[in-house]
Amino acid sequence: MRGGYTMLFSQMFMPTMKEDPKEAEVLSHRLMLRAGFIRKLASGIYTWLPLGLRSLRKVENIVREEMNKKGAQELLMPAVQPKELWVESGRWEFYGKELLRFKDRGDHEHCLAPTHEEVVTDLVRREVRSYRELPLILYQIQTKFRDEIRPRFGVMRSREFIMKDGYSFDADEAGAEKSYMAMHDAYEQIFRRCGLRFRAVEADTGQIGGSFSHEFMVLAETGEDIIISCNNCGYAANLERAEVRAVARSITNKGGSYRKVETPGKKKVEDVASFLGIEPSKLIKTLLYATDKGTIGVLVAGDREVNETKLKNLLSLEFLTLADEATIEQVTGGPLGFSGPVGLSIPLYADRDVLCMEDFVVGGNQRDVHIIDVNLGDFSVRDFYDLKVACVGDGCPRCDGFHNATRGIEVGHIFKLGTKYSKSMNATFLDQEGKEKHMVMGCYGIGIGRTVAAAIEQNNDQFGMMLPFSIAPFEVEVLPVNTSHAESMEVADTIYKGLLAKGIDTVLDDRNERPGVKFKDCDLIGMPLRVAVGERGLKEGMVDIKLRTETEPVRIGRDEAIGRVLEYVAKFRGF
RNA sequence: CGGGGCGUGGCGCAGCAUGGUUUAGCGCGCUUGCCUUGGGAGCAAGAGGUCGCUGGUUCAAAUCCAGUCGCCCCGACCA
Incomplete structure (x- = not known):
């Protein structure tokens, strides 16, 4: 049998593990190791074992x-x-x-x-x-x-x-x-x-x-990427791309009434805000960037982040990085943490949020000084653009809806x-x-x-994988509960061969293991459909068919098993 | 690359702060026998580790020191 098409578990190389390997953090990784799908050779380099390779x-x-x-x-x-x-x-x-x-x-x-x-x-x-x-x-x-x-x-x-x-x-x-x-x-x-x-x-x-x-994003909590999508229309984008709807300016304050205040040692937005007793959203952050087109300044609301991808695209920049302290001092005259737009001569680009801000707070371009009650008339920017990282609750650029975030x-x-x-x-x-x-x-x-x-990340439960028929290593597992019971083996073998003959991707767990071991492995590997053949059922001429996604098996006459499996497969395999 | 952590039979860990009673231990797995067979059983007997590597300190190092390699986790890339 070895060397041929091995669909007997007794002869298959399928090292499953009862315990969680230490190296694995996310669920799919743990399950793939435990179910004998993969083994690591070196950091980021893996062998695909027979079961995993089938998927x-x-x-x-x-x-x-x-x-x-x-x-x-x-x-x-x-x-x-x-x-x-x-x-x-x-x-x-x-x-x-x-x-x-x-x-x-x-x-x-x-x-x-x-x-x-x-x-x-x-x-x-x-x-x-x-x-x-x-x-x-x-x-x-x-x-x-x-x-x-x-x-x-x-x-x-x-x-x-x-x-x-x-x-x-x-x-x-x-x-x-x-x-x-x-x-x-x-x-x-x-x-x-x-x-x-x-x-x-x-x-x-x-x-x-x-x-x-x-x-193409598979929706999963453990995903590394953030997806922004509209709660109303079909708009969806990744975080670096996600746009935010423009809001109409409703502020008419021309400015001219700003004044300097002492903010000793307060460099971070949160510190300045709590020191002055205001919300971070009342501040404007002035970030200086070194680019291939010289130093520029970007204005964004204190509680928001600059989306550097948007900035890069907007200005067709090849190179963009936050300016170092020396550059900041040279350009603004003040240290890091106290930059502001008032009096700056470098090109300034503002997020559109700034259009709707009034009597806000900015850095004073000198140590320990911020400026309050600043308005748009108090400095000049090149223009206003969508420059911030989108967040939950922001307006959709395509409709009146609002952004959701998923991973x-x-x-x-x-x-x-x-x-x-x-x-x-x-x-x-x-x-x-x-x-x-x-x-x-x-x-x-x-x-x-x-x-x-x-797919594993998205389809699993406490017992193991729950891969769909289309990509599970096998479609059906025939599980004789006790291999030393002759009738069980005979019936199991008949069903196994019958299914193979019908073109169903079937495996027989003919290992002389205790039932618990075999059931656990079956669940761990996530066989979409299981046919359990045991002494008890056979006394009444019955076997048990169970979908991995269901909790209870269906008891059915041994001679009807193949037909029933075919029905299930036809229904769930698709295509 | 920066920060944190870990390397002890196949897997998961203990031992290490305070070197020597440890012949380096435990659980799982593995081998053999008996027993058992509807959810990772039980009993018995075994096999398996120069404690990542190199050097140092010491009468003595898994244990202390230095270096080195590998791996994992948290931040900057991409399918």
């Missing part, structure tokens, strides 16, 4: 099917890539330490690929000459490596990971949008079929520009690249008029392993 493959196949349905074609690109391509795209320099670099014996520099824009663009530019060959969507399912700052949560954020990455090449913007929408559609199908509760949210497009980027796990990201890579790497084609044009690209990623982990 991983099922996700992969769902991805393949849905990608293929959209006309995308699978290929497989190298993980080791020469430096030259990355220099050409400009990313050898920009990618940073996440890009693992090394030299081969000939002293040539290479990297372990974290993503494949360079290679796929190089491939396509060599082979595609004509608009007739476009559009083209290529994808692969392949191991990537990113030397993450801090790997954690097991396979959720690992350094080596399996990713589906796809790339579209179109002749024009309209085509690129079509490809993008096709991928968006495919992703919806993929995550739906994986049984995930998810949401596609708008994401930042950053330096690449363009207006299209969505992240999510990013399992997919689709991105309109435009001509960033086709320009830097000169990927062109001849259009209908014989003119040379740059291809318009998109890229589309799915973390395959992360998707498995996210």
Whole structure:
């Protein structure tokens, strides 16, 4: 039996654990270790064991099917890539330490690929000459490596990971949008079929520009990302992207009545506010940033944070960081913690909240001094923009609703690249008029392993995993309660073989273990459907069928078991 | 990279402040036998650790000191 298709637990390599391993913090990680899905080799580097691999493959196949349905074609690109391509795209320099670099014996520099824009663009530019060959969507399912700052949560954020990455090449913007929408559609199908509760949210497009980027977020308390969504309309975005509705200015106070007050040693907003006996929202924070376009100042309400992504995009900045103390003193004349807009000569950008503030407090640009009763007429800013980090309760930019916040796990990201890579790497084609044009690209990623982990994170109970039929390692487990009871084994074997013959992904727990051990393992691994065959039931010719999601089994005649299982599978497997 | 913590049989831990009664211990797991079989049983007998590594202090180091490696957790990246 060994070496063949092993669907007998007695012969399967499935090291389950009764106790929680110390290294695991989040639930999915713990369960994946306990259920024998994965084992760690090194920080952020994991082996997928047979059970886990079965789930991983099922996700992969769902991805393949849905990608293929959209006309995308699978290929497989190298993980080791020469430096030259990355220099050409400009990313050898920009990618940073996440890009693992090394030299081969000939002293040539290479990297372990974290993503494949360079290679796929190089491939396509060599082979595609004509608009007739476009559009083209290529994808692969392949191991990537990113030397993450801090790997954690097991396979959720690992350094080596399996990713589906796809790339579209179109002749024009309209085509690129079509490809993008096709991928968006495919992703919806993929995550739906994986049984995930998810949401596609708008994401930042950053330096690449363009207006299209969505992240597919699996909703989970332990998610690392924050999703802002409207309680009224369909608007949803990640935190760095989330916009806030503009509010009309209702203040007419022209100012001119401000005065300085002593605020000895009060640098933080909270300290100043409590010292003056006012709410932090009555203050305006003046933050100085060092940028590639010089030092700038940003004004935001005292109780809010500046969204640096918004700021970066607004001013098309390459580089943005908070100014150091020396710069602050030089620009404002006062120390850190006492900066204010009054009298400053650097460019000031204000959050729109400031428009609705009156008689507020700002720093006095000198030690231990703040200014109170300040109004908009008392200083000048370039303009007012949406610059703050969105919060629960903020107004939706699209309707009259308000923002909610939830946590999510990013399992997919689709991105309109435009001509960033086709320009830097000169990927062109001849259009209908014989003119040379740059291809318009998109890229589309799915973390395959992360998707498995996210599904577990979202589907579990105190006993273990509760994966859906579509991605559980097996669909059905036949569990003979006592393997030394001949009739039990006979009936179990008949049902097991009968289900296999019907194309049901079935496993037989034929281990000579005590019942408790087998039931616990079955629950831990989260077999969607369990058929328990025991001496007791058989006395009446019955076996027990139980869905993992139900608490009580259904007792049914032994000869009807296969038929009933087929009904369940038909109902829940779907697709 | 900064801050915190941990490295002791396969897993989870105790022992370490106050070096020597410890032949380094416990639970789970593992092996063998008996027994048991509808929710991680019971009894008995076993196997398995140069206490992360290197160096130092000492008559004596799991225990003290230094260095080093690995891992985990909290903050800056991304699928």
